[in-house]
Amino acid sequence: xxxxxxxxxxxxxxxxxxxxxxxxxxxxxxxxxxxxxxxxxxxxxxxxxxxxxxxxxxxxxxxxxxxxxxxxxxxxxxxxxxxxxxxxxxxxxxxxxxxxxxxxxxxxxxxxxxxxxxxxxxxxxxxxxxxxxxxxxxxxxxxxxxxxxxxxxxxxxxxxxxxxxxxxxxxxxxxxxxxxxxxxxxxxxxxxxxxxxxxxxxxxxxxxxxxxxxxxxxxxxxxxxxxxxxxxxxxxxxxxxxxxxxxxxxxxxxxxxxxxxxxxxxxxxxxxxxxxxxxxxxxxxxxxxxxxxxxxxxxxxxxxxxxxxxxxxxxxxxxxxxxxxxxxxxxxxxxxxxxxxxxxxxxxxxxxxxxxxxxxxxxxxxxxxx
Numbered sequence: 376x377x378x379x380x381x382x383x384x385x386x387x388x389x390x391x392x393x394x395x396x397x398x399x400x401x402x403x404x405x406x407x408x409x410x411x412x413x414x415x416x417x418x419x420x421x422x423x424x425x426x427x428x429x430x431x432x433x434x435x436x437x438x439x440x441x442x443x444x445x446x447x448x449x450x451x452x453x454x455x456x457x458x459x460x461x462x463x464x465x466x467x468x469x470x471x472x473x474x475x476x477x478x479x480x481x482x483x484x485x486x487x488x489x490x491x492x493x494x495x496x497x498x499x500x501x502x503x504x505x506x507x508x509x510x511x512x513x514x515x516x517x518x519x520x521x522x523x524x525x526x527x528x529x530x531x532x533x534x535x536x537x538x539x540x541x542x543x544x545x546x547x548x549x550x551x552x553x554x555x556x557x558x559x560x561x562x563x564x565x566x567x568x569x570x571x572x573x574x575x576x577x578x579x580x581x582x583x584x585x586x587x588x589x590x591x592x593x594x595x596x597x598x599x600x601x602x603x604x605x606x607x608x609x610x611x612x613x614x615x616x617x618x619x620x621x622x623x624x625x626x627x628x629x630x631x632x633x634x635x636x637x638x639x640x641x642x643x644x645x646x647x648x649x650x651x652x653x654x655x656x657x658x659x660x661x662x663x664x665x666x667x668x669x670x671x672x673x674x675x676x677x678x679x680x681x682x683x684x685x686x687x688x689x690x691x692x693x694x695x696x697x698x699x700x701x702x703x704x705x706x707x708x709x710x711x712x713x714x715x716x717x718x719x720x721x722x723x724x725x726x727x728x729x730x731x732x733x734x735x736x737x738x739x740x741x742x743x744x745x
Contacts, residue, residue, distance in 0.1 A: 391415030414440040421445040425456045435466030444472035453483035461488045468495040477528040480504040490517040500533040507539020514541035520727045527555030538562040554582025561587040567594040576604035583609040589618035591625030598719040602635040616648035626653040630717040633741040636663030660740035677705040695742040702738035
C-alpha cells in the first residue's frame with residue numbers, strides 16, 4: 376500500500392517514478408472523496424485516467440507534470456475524464472490526444488464543478504470539453520492562468536475550450552493561440568465571464584472565431600486582447616447568438632478590450648445576432664480592416680479605432696497605446712453587472728498572469744501601461 380500523509384482535505388497520494396504510486400491511473404483508482412493527489416514533475420506517457428470522486432484536488436508538485444497521450448485516451452474521450460464531482464486541478468500539462476470522433480480533449484468534464492489553474496493544453500483536438508444540457512445548469516468551469524495552443528481537428532468541429540450548456544464559465548489570465556480551424560473559445564454557458572486574457576491567433580493560426588457564444592446568455596468580456604490572424608477561416612472575432620438564442624435574458628457587455636483584425640480580407644469585430652436584450656460596447660480599441668455587425672438596439676461609447684502605429688510593439692502583440700493622444704476612459708453606468716465589474720482592475724501580463732493596475736484606467740483598451 377502507498378504511504379499516506381495527513382492533510383486537511385484528506386489523504387495525500389503521491390505519484391512519481393520512485394514513489395509508491397508509479398502511475399496516475401493507479402492514483403485515480405485509489406483516491407477517495409476529499410483526498411489530494413500530488414504528481415511529481417516530469418513526463419508521463421499514455422497515463423490516462425477516469426476520475427470518479429465527488430471531491431478531489433489534483434496538482435503537479437516540483438514543477439509541471441506533463442502527460443502525453445501517446446495514442447491513448449480514457450473511454451476514447453480524453454487524457455482525463457472527470458465524471459461528476461468537484462475538482463481542483465493545478466500544474467498539469469495535457470499533450471497530444473486524438474480520438475476517432477475527432478474531439479479528443481485534455482480534460483473531458485462531464486458534471487459538477489471544475490477549477491483549472493496553471494495548466495497547459497497542447498497539440499490536441501480539444502483542450503477542455505465539458506458536458507452540458509438541461510440537467511447540467513449547476514455545472515461551473517473556472518480557468519485561471521492556463522495556456523491553450525495548437526488545438527483543433529482541422530475541420531472546425533473541435534475547439535480549444537468548449538463549454539457545453541452549463542451554468543457558468545469564467546476564464547481569466549489565460550493564453551489561447553494558434554487554433555486549427557476551430558474556435559479558440561466556444562461556450563454555451565448561461566453566464567460567461569472572460570477577463571484579462573490573451574486570445575490571439577497570431578501569424579500562423581487558422582482559428583475560426585476567437586470567442587463564440589452561440590446561444591447568448593449573460594456575457595461579460597473585460598480587459599481581453601483579441602487578435603484575428605491573417606489565415607483566419609471566418610470573419611468574426613466575437614459572436615453572440617450565432618446559433619440561436621436559448622432561454623434568456625441575453626445580454627452582452629464588451630468593455631475595455633483591444634480587438635485587432637489582421638485577416639487579409641477584413642472581418643467583423645463583434646457580431647450580435649438580432650434578438651439580444653442588451654448589447655453594450657464600451658472603451659474598446661479596434662485595429663485593422665473591419666466593422667461590427669450589430670442589431671439596432673446597442674449602446675456604443677468611447678470606441679477608438681487606431682492604426683498599428685498607435686501600439687508600442689504590435690508585431691510582438693504588445694498592444695499598449697503610445698502616449699501623445701488625448702485618450703480617455705468613460706466610466707460605465709452601471710459599473711457592475713450581476714457581480715461582474717465592467718472596469719478593469721488589472722491587465723493581462725504575458726505569460727498567463729494578471730498585473731494589478733492599482734488605479735482606475737485612464738485610456739480605452741485592455742492594456743493600460745508598462
